[in-house]
Amino acid sequence: xxxxxxxxxxxxxxxxxxxxxxxxxxxxxxxxxxxxxxxxxxxxxxxxxxxxxxxxxxxxxxxxxxxxxxxxxxxxxxxxxxxxxxxxxxxxxxxxxxxxxxxxxxxxxxxxxxxxxxxxxxxxxxxxxxxxxxxxxxxxxxxxxxxxxxxxxxxxxxxxxxxxxxxxxxxxxxxxxxxxxxxxxxxxxxxxxxxxxxxxxxxxxxxxxxxxxxxxxxxxxxxxxxxxxxxxxxxxxxxxxxxxxxxxxxxxxxxxxxxxxxxxxxxxxxxxxxxxxxxxxxxxxxxxxxxxxxxxxxxxxxxxxxxxxxxxxxxxxxxxxxxxxxxxxxxxxxxxxxxxxxxxxxxxxxxxxxxxxxxxxxxxxxxxxxxxxxxxxxxxxxxxxxxxxxxxxxxxxxxxxxxxxxxxxxxxxxxxxxxxxxxxxxxxxxxxxxxxxxxxxxxxxxxxxxxxxxxxxxxxxxxxxxxxxxxxxxxxxxxxxxxxxxxxxxxxxxxxxxxxxxxxxxxxxxxxxxxxxxxxxxxxxxxxxxx
Amino acid sequence: xxxxxxxxxxxxxxxxxxxxxxxxxxxxxxxxxxxxxxxxxxxxxxxxxxxxxxxxxxxxxxxxxxxxxxxxxxxxxxxxxxxxxxxxxxxxxxxxxxxxxxxxxxxxxxxxxxxxxxxxxxxxxxxxxxxxxxxxxxxxxxxxxxxxxxxxxxxxxxxxxxxxxxxxxxxxxxxxxxxxxxxxxxxxxxxxxxxxxxxxxxxxxxxxxxxxxxxxxxxxxxxxxxxxxxxxxxxxxxxxxxxxxxxxxxx
Numbered sequence: 001x002x003x004x005x006x007x008x009x010x011x012x013x014x015x016x017x018x019x020x021x022x023x024x025x026x027x028x029x030x031x032x033x034x035x036x037x038x039x040x041x042x043x044x045x046x047x048x049x050x051x052x053x054x055x056x057x058x059x060x061x062x063x064x065x066x067x068x069x070x071x072x073x074x075x076x077x078x079x080x081x082x083x084x085x086x087x088x089x090x091x092x093x094x095x096x097x098x099x100x101x102x103x104x105x106x107x108x109x110x111x112x113x114x115x116x117x118x119x120x121x122x123x124x125x126x127x128x129x130x131x132x133x134x135x136x137x138x139x140x141x142x143x144x145x146x147x148x149x150x151x152x153x154x155x156x157x158x159x160x161x162x163x164x165x166x167x168x169x170x171x172x173x174x175x176x177x178x179x180x181x182x183x184x185x186x187x188x189x190x191x192x193x194x195x196x197x198x199x200x201x202x203x204x205x206x207x208x209x210x211x212x213x214x215x216x217x218x219x220x221x222x223x224x225x226x227x228x229x230x231x232x233x234x235x236x237x238x239x240x241x242x243x244x245x246x247x248x249x250x251x252x253x254x255x256x257x258x259x260x261x262x263x264x265x266x267x268x269x270x271x272x273x274x275x276x277x278x279x280x281x282x283x284x285x286x287x288x289x290x291x292x293x294x295x296x297x298x299x300x301x302x303x304x305x306x307x308x309x310x311x312x313x314x315x316x317x318x319x320x321x322x323x324x325x326x327x328x329x330x331x332x333x334x335x336x337x338x339x340x341x342x343x344x345x346x347x348x349x350x351x352x353x354x355x356x357x358x359x360x361x362x363x364x365x366x367x368x369x370x371x372x373x374x375x376x377x378x379x380x381x382x383x384x385x386x387x388x389x390x391x392x393x394x395x396x397x398x399x400x401x402x403x404x405x406x407x408x409x410x411x412x413x414x415x416x417x418x419x420x421x422x423x424x425x426x427x428x429x430x431x432x433x434x435x436x437x438x439x440x441x442x443x444x445x446x447x448x449x450x451x452x453x454x455x456x457x458x459x460x461x462x463x464x465x466x467x468x469x470x471x472x473x474x475x476x477x478x479x480x481x482x483x484x485x486x487x488x489x490x491x492x493x494x495x496x497x498x499x500x501x502x503x504x505x506x507x508x509x510x511x512x513x514x515x516x517x518x519x520x521x522x523x524x525x526x527x528x529x530x531x
Numbered sequence: 532x533x534x535x536x537x538x539x540x541x542x543x544x545x546x547x548x549x550x551x552x553x554x555x556x557x558x559x560x561x562x563x564x565x566x567x568x569x570x571x572x573x574x575x576x577x578x579x580x581x582x583x584x585x586x587x588x589x590x591x592x593x594x595x596x597x598x599x600x601x602x603x604x605x606x607x608x609x610x611x612x613x614x615x616x617x618x619x620x621x622x623x624x625x626x627x628x629x630x631x632x633x634x635x636x637x638x639x640x641x642x643x644x645x646x647x648x649x650x651x652x653x654x655x656x657x658x659x660x661x662x663x664x665x666x667x668x669x670x671x672x673x674x675x676x677x678x679x680x681x682x683x684x685x686x687x688x689x690x691x692x693x694x695x696x697x698x699x700x701x702x703x704x705x706x707x708x709x710x711x712x713x714x715x716x717x718x719x720x721x722x723x724x725x726x727x728x729x730x731x732x733x734x735x736x737x738x739x740x741x742x743x744x745x746x747x748x749x750x751x752x753x754x755x756x757x758x759x760x761x762x763x764x765x766x767x768x769x770x771x772x773x774x775x776x777x778x779x780x781x782x
Contacts, residue, residue: 178586193659194648197677210648274657276666276675382661426552429585499656499666507677 010362010369010461011453016469017370023472024325030485032333035287038280039519041199041511043288044068044081046250047523049258050133051126053097054217056203063101064251065200070104074111077513080521082126087114090121097129113518127522134295134526137257141297144260147228148237154185155236158378158403158411160435165190165422167209169219173226178425180230180238183432186263186410188241189223191215196246196275197507201255215242215252220259239263241301244289245271247281247508253289257296263342263410264293267303268330269323272491273499274306278506279488290334291527300336301410302327305346305379307496313348313383317363318467319496320345324367325472326487328374335527338373342410346379347399351391355456357398362460364406365451370465375409378402385418392416393434400438405446411435471495534601545597547574557582557590565592573598614768616760619668622767626670629771630695636665636766637689637730638698639676642712647678649700649736653759662758671763682712682719689730690723696731696766701739709736710747717748731769733762 008014045064056062071081085100093109094100103109114122154160162184164175176187192209195202205222206214213219220242227238239262244253249266256264268286271277293300304320304327311319324343331341345367349356367376380399385392396414403411413435417427451457480489484503494500539546549569555561562579569577574596581593617625626634638650652659654675656666666673674692676685689697699716701709713734720729735753744752751765 182586192648194646194651197647197651210646275655424552425586425589426550426591429583429591 008369009450010365010458012366012369012462012465016465020321020325020370020465020469020472021329023469023476024322024329027472027475027487028326028329028333031283031487032287032330034280034485034488035284038284038512038514039077039080039521040250040281040284040508040513041065041068041072041077042248042250042281042285042508043521043524044071044077045248046254046288046292047080047082047130047521048085048097049251049254050137050523051097051129052133053101054203055098057102057105060203062200062203063098063105066105067097067101070101070107070109071111075113076516077511078516078519079113080515080519082130082522083114083119083122083518083520084111086122086126086129087112087118090118090125119518123520123522126520127525130522131526133254133258134523137254137292137296140257140260141295144237144262144297147231151231151234152236154239156439157375158408159185159239159375160432161186161188161241161377161410161412162428163188163190163412163423165212167192167211167213168207169205169213169222170207172213173223176223177226177230179428180227180234182429183436184238184413185236186239186241187223187227188263188265189213189215189219191243196243196271196277199247199508199511201248201251215255217255217259220255220261224260241265244293244300245303246275247271247277247285247511249282249285250288250292253292253296253298256298257292260296261298263299263301264289265303266290266293266300267306267323267344268327269491269496270303270306272501272506273496276499276501276506278509278512279491279501279503281506281508281512284512286330287334288524290331290336291524294335294337294340295527297340299340299342299375299410300331301342301377302344304344305348308346308348309383313346313350314353314359317359317464318471320363321366321370321464321468322471322475323496324371325468328371338371339375341371341374342377343367343371343374344377344379347381347395347402347414348379348383351384351395357402358456359460360398360402361405362451362457363464364402364408365457366461366464368406368408369461376406377410377412378406378408379412380414380418382418385414385416387420389416389420392418393430396431397434397438400435401442404439404442405449407446534603536601537598545599546595547598548593548595549574550591550593552585552589552591554589556588557584561590562592565590565594569594569596573600575599612761614765614772617764617767619663619760619763622763623668623670625767625771630670633670633672634695634766634770635672635674635692636696636698637674637676637685637692637694638700639680639685639688640678640700640702641680641682641685641716642701642703642708646702647700649702650675650677650698653698653700653735653757653762658759660756660758662760664759665763667759668763682716685716686719686723689720694730695770696733698762699732699734701734701736709734709738710743713747713749721748731766733766735762 045068048064071084162179164172166172190212192212192214202214202216205218231238241263244264244266271282272279304323307319381395393416413431415423415427415431475490478486478489488503492502536545537547565579566577577596583591585591638654654673655664658664665671732749733751737755739752739754741752741754
């Protein structure tokens with residue numbers, strides 16, 4: 001791999017890059033081991049969803065929740081739901097999962113952990129049922145590839161990423177179609193505030209949300225169908241994005257695969273730091289969801305931009321690099337390839353800081369050099385958008401220029417009305433004009449632009465990488481009295497952001513179980529390609 | 532104070548700029564419509580300096596023109612916030628100075644309300660409207676009990692945590708549930724605590740009327756669009772302000 005890389009424009013020593021990746025692996029590996037030793041309610045529910053169980057009871061509680069809770073009440077979560085559930089089906093307790101879930105909810109089924117031949121039969125039956133869901137994911141991946149071959153792909157990079165967020169799926173659809181016609185290559189449907197803290201996935205088409213629209217299987221299906229129509233009309237495939245984060249990350253990943261979403265926001269630590277979700281829950285859920293994304297050909301977008309919304313973008317620049325390296329390790333471990341890694345970063349330095357543009361450029365070039373084959377997701381300014389829309393428009397122009405100069409793969413379009421209103425039709429149009437002007441005017445400037453070897457930009461990039469290596473080393477050496485993996489200890493004492501998140505606290509901890517010896521999950525088995 | 536009018540480049544010219552979108556295809560008629568709107572808004576003469584189709588069936592306009600209106604600053608009425616807005620840093624400093632310990636806030640959605648969106652927007656570090664939530668404040672200890680908390684549970688948690696302030700969010704308003712729940716909550720706190728020791732009670736939600744605090748028996752009501760900074764500033768003001776007379780020159 002090293003042989004085909006051009007010499008670093010930033011004068012970065014390859015040995016440092018190797019060292020950074022080695023440290024990321026050393027920090028990440030114990031977390032992966034921890035994740036493989038545990039399961040969560042959401043992983044089990046995702047498995048049931050892959051086996052085709054959908055819908056909800058009259059109170060809106062999904063059947064996957066009812067069935068998982070019933071199994072758990074009888075035999076615990078540590079064996080997984082698959083063996084007890086399919087054992088019950090084989091014992092004639094229900095014709096299918098839905099009937100079984102209904103009966104279980106009514107309390108008329110008793111679950112057990114099957115042994116011997118019964119266990120083998122339950123294993124085979126569950127693997128067959130879950131396998132059908134995974135085949136559906138495979139079909140959707142093939143359908144995406146076929147459609148791109150037929151109607152064409154986004155004409156150029158970066159892909160233009162626009163957001164809709166009305167709260168009502170039936171309002172979102174025409175807005176998303178209009179945004180695509182105006183030039184968006186990627187449409188993201190913002191989720192309703194707080195969905196990440198719901199321990200269930202709402203059901204059906206939803207028309208009421210708070211500053212966003214609920215992620216549901218039906219909403220996914222409706223929006224993908226609408227964008228397919230628009231893709232054919234425009235002669236280019238318009239991608240759809242949602243959020244695999246929060247307490248239901250694995251289930252939402254499964255639904256995204258089943259309904260052919262194309263990108264998912266999926267950060268390894270965001271939920272821990274910003275939503276106070278239990279660290280172990282997050283890492284277990286995250287690994288499963290990334291395995292699903294890998295299978296589904298979904299591009300993940302990580303959330304490093306969030307660090308810069310709480311911390312100073314200059315002082316905390318190295319935490320972005322550190323997180324990118326960790327996200328890369330966890331993603332690859334779960335089977336994702338470079339082209340699927342939309343590693344995040346953002347243009348958030350205070351414009352009053354001298355040389356702020358040079359600093360931004362240094363940080364963006366560093367990300368580009370460290371991850372040459374990853375698309376990278378470049379996020380526009382938000383913190384220093386003050387309501388002065390004229391200044392904001394200029395700032396967005398400079399953001400776009402850095403994007404053009406550093407070959408970003410995914411460019412979230414900055415709105416001059418950030419922090420003022422949700423984007424108006426004119427805001428979106430003006431923002432796209434800004435992007436087009438910069439890309440047209442400066443598109444291949446990258447060819448001509450070489451930072452001076454010992455100039456400000458190259459030195460700053462090396463400095464940030466050095467600080468990131470220092471931080472990774474510090475994390476690796478971190479310990480706590482419980483003997484947790486170093487990364488958990490580091491998260492507990494507030495190394496990231498400003499938040500202290502101990503491994504035994506946070507939301508969703510009661511949904512975590514250490515696997516028993518006879519734990520079985522057909523989805524994991526298939527996704528990991530084992531016999 | 533004298534009457535004033537907008538200023539472009541000459542005193543008294545009354546010039547303003549305006550941009551807007553009309554749901555009409557771009558044409559001469561569309562531009563005429565834009566002028567008509569500007570005229571009706573009091574701009575005369577109005578000059579359409581830019582018109583551009585945006586999306587299907589929409590046109591965006593930039594209009595410059597002269598308004599004939601005069602404004603009289605002496606008759607402007609403003610409702611002043613009765614507490615200063617503090618940055619997180621200032622709030623932390625103020626708590627440190629006057630409490631000499633961390634300030635504890637207990638938050639919850641009470642009753643059957645499962646919508647934690649409001650309480651989370653205020654408490655979670657993620658925050659709302661570009662402001663970080665109360666968790667971000669070093670000197671504030673946040674205990675977020677989440678949704679569907681009963682009033683007795685809330686009182687119990689407030690006692691246990693020695694809460695300085697209790698934040699309650701109510702989103703669901705069917706049959707005035709938010710008002711009933713709030714009255715039940717404030718009554719329970721009045722019963723459980725002597726008046727001087729009762730934590731500060733704050734409720735919030737999109738359908739609350741901010742003037743109803745007394746009627747509901749709480750210290751403050753926050754309505755739609757309230758940001759974490761406003762809530763933090765209010766709490767800090769009330770808990771560190773009046774009882775510490777030495778701090779008048781502190782800021």
